[in-house]
Amino acid sequence: MESIRVFAPATVANVACGFDIFGFAVASPGDEVVLTRSETPGVRITDIIGDEGRLPREASRNTAGISIQKYLQHIGQPELGFEMVLNKQMPLGSGLGSSAASAVAGVFAANELLGRPLTPLQLLPFAMEGERIACGSAHADNVGPSLLGGFVVVRSYNPLDVVRIQTPASLYCTLVHPDIEVNTKDARFILKNEVSLKNTIIQMGNVAGLIAGLMTPDYDLISRSLVDVIIEPVRSILIPEFNEVKQAALDAGALGCSISGSGPSMFALSRDADVAERIGAAMQQAFLAVGITSEAYVSEINQQGPKVLA
Template sequence: MNSVKAFAPATVANVACGFDIFGFAIEEPGDVVELSRRDEPGIVITSIIGDEGRLPRNAEKNAVTVVMLHLLKHLRIKDLGCEVILHKNMPLGSGMGSSAASAVAGVVAMNELLGNPLTREELLPFAMEGERIASGSAHADNVGPSLLGGFVVIRSYTPLDIFTIPVPEDLYCTLVHPDIEINTKDARFILRNEVSLKNTIAQMGNVAGLVAGLMKADYDLIGRSMVDVIIEPVRSILIPEFKEVKQAAISNGALGCSISGAGPSMFALSRGIDNARKAGEAMQKRFAEAGIEAGLHVSAINKNGAMVLAE
């Protein structure tokens, strides 16, 4: 195989109460990576489309290629030459798993080019290295669902223990991205290092409730459990109109609403696509009333994750 093209979808991480342990994929948007062999050894980024020139072109500093370098080192391949084209189809610093989508698309494309020596699960640690270079933390709650699809739970990071759980067929995500940017490193920096016992107990109850609600298709339980008493109160101050937008979603049929990843995107979960669209339009309208343009995506949970595209 001389060339390959791969797609990796956007994701919602944390999912309210599950900081760094919950994430799910949506259908679109997502990043696309084109990979072609070249005669000279080494990985070269020839083009990045859609980043307005902001991302590094150095292969050792970009999430899309760092994962490839780690994979090649693991497989002890030293003489491979590749040209990389990255199509950035989501904004940077959006809270939609932008860097994760690049990393996942990159590692899936390279694995395919090499004849798929590793399984999807085996590719996960390499994809996490893309997150490390982008945000300083090798968390898996974006790369996991982008790579594997579905609703992902990270039970442990040391050792890495990750699995997917079933979700109701009629569960839809509304993702609204206001036209502002929050740096993931900054959003992690403001978090507290210590949490009260009271809040820990409340958060554990919500985590258990959300997992049970998803697996039992209990929509009321899903809604009651989408409460974050630890991260959201701190990070929400970075998002203008957060409380008003959240209330708009819930008042218009959403089960619950919170911050997507590090923000500023906000997501809601709803029963049925009509409720999801209604909630999204209300969220968009509330941002607009504050003078903030916001993009809107409505999607079922993407159960497939990254995919290789036909040339």
Template sequence: MNSVKAFAPATVANVSCGFDIFGFAIQEPGDTVELYKRDEPGIVITDITGDEGRLPRQAEKNSVTVVMLALLKHLGISDLGCEVVLRKNMPLGSGMGSSAASAVAGVVAMNELLGNPLSRKELLPFAMEGERIASGSAHADNVGPSLLGGFVVIRSYNPLDIFTIPVPDDLCCTLVHPDIEINTKDARFILRNEVSLKNTIAQMGNVAGLVAGLMKADYDLISRSMVDVIIEPVRAILIPEFKNVKQAAISNGALGCSISGAGPSMFALSRGIENAKNAGKAMQERFASAGIDSAVHVSGINQGGAVVL
């Protein structure tokens, strides 16, 4: 095999009450990576589209190639030569798992080029290194679902313990990206280091309720549990019209609505595609009333994750 092409989907992380422990993938958008073998050893980025020239072209500084270098080092391969083309199909700093999609597409493509020596789950720690380069934290709530698909729970980071849970077939996501940008590092910086016992207990109850609601297809329980008393109140101030957009989603059929990742994208979960579309239209109209353009993506939960094309 002399070339390979892989796609990794956008993701919603945190999922309301599940800060750094919940995430799920959607069908699209996503990033595409193309690899081409070359005679001279080394990983070289030859082209990046969709980033407006903002991403580094050095292999050791870009999420898409850092993961490849880590994988090759782990496998003891030092003589491989490869050209890399990255197609960015979502905005940077969007809260849609942009850096995660690049990292996942990159590591899946390289693993395929090498004949798949590692399983998908074994690739996860390498994909996480792409997040470390992008945001300073090797979190898995974006790369996990982008790599594996489905609704992902990260039970522990040390040791890494990640698994997926079943969700209702007709559960749909509305993802709305307003035309503003929030830096993930900045969004993490404003978070409090200490949380009250009262809020911790409330958050734990909502986390348990959301997991149970998803697994039992109990939509009322899902709706009641999509409450974040710790992270959302702090980060919401970074998103203009947040409260009004959230209310617009819920008033138009959504089970709940919150911030996707670090923002500024917002997501809603709904029962059925029509409710998801109605929620998206209402959310977009609310942003527009404040003079903010936005893009809407409506999707079921992506159960497959990244794919080789």
């Protein structure tokens, strides 16, 4: 192949109690990359669609571009040439893993064009470099599920140890993105550097409970464990009407509701597609009550991750 078009999905990171260690992929939205082989060495971004001119066109400063560059260096072929068109299909600063989806789409496309010399798991460190460019931290809770699909646990960063776990087939996610923006760096800056022993114990119990609930499956345990006593109380102040929107989701039948990534998007989990749609409508209405419009997405957990488009 000389050219390829790849879609990489949005993700929900943290998943309430799992700050920087939990994440899962959804069906939509996502980003697309069209990558074409070129005789001119290096990675060149020829166009970016949907970013309103905000993203850098220089490959070494772009999440998708730097991921491909690091990948080519690793496989010993930095002289290879690629031209890339990036189609941003979700808003920046949304809490949906926008930068991660771009990085994943780019490095996955390059690996496909070169005959898959590396496995998806082996591509993860290069996608993480895209996150470092985007927010200053090479975290894996977005790029992991976007690249591997499903629900991912980042057990360790040094050494990198990422585990994909089984989730119930009937588990649905409702994502609502209010039309406001939260900068990821700002959302990390306001976090406290120290956590009380009491809250640490509570959070560890919820982390263990959520994993057990997902793998059993035990929906009541999932519901009881979707509680964040460390990050959510701080970051929720950046989202207008957060408590009202969360309560609307719970009243509509959600197992739990929290912030997606660093926000302002919010997610809710449920065990039925109709309930998931009803939750989305209720959350949107709660935002609209204070004049904030939003977009809603409903899907099962995306087990595939990135895919080649015809």
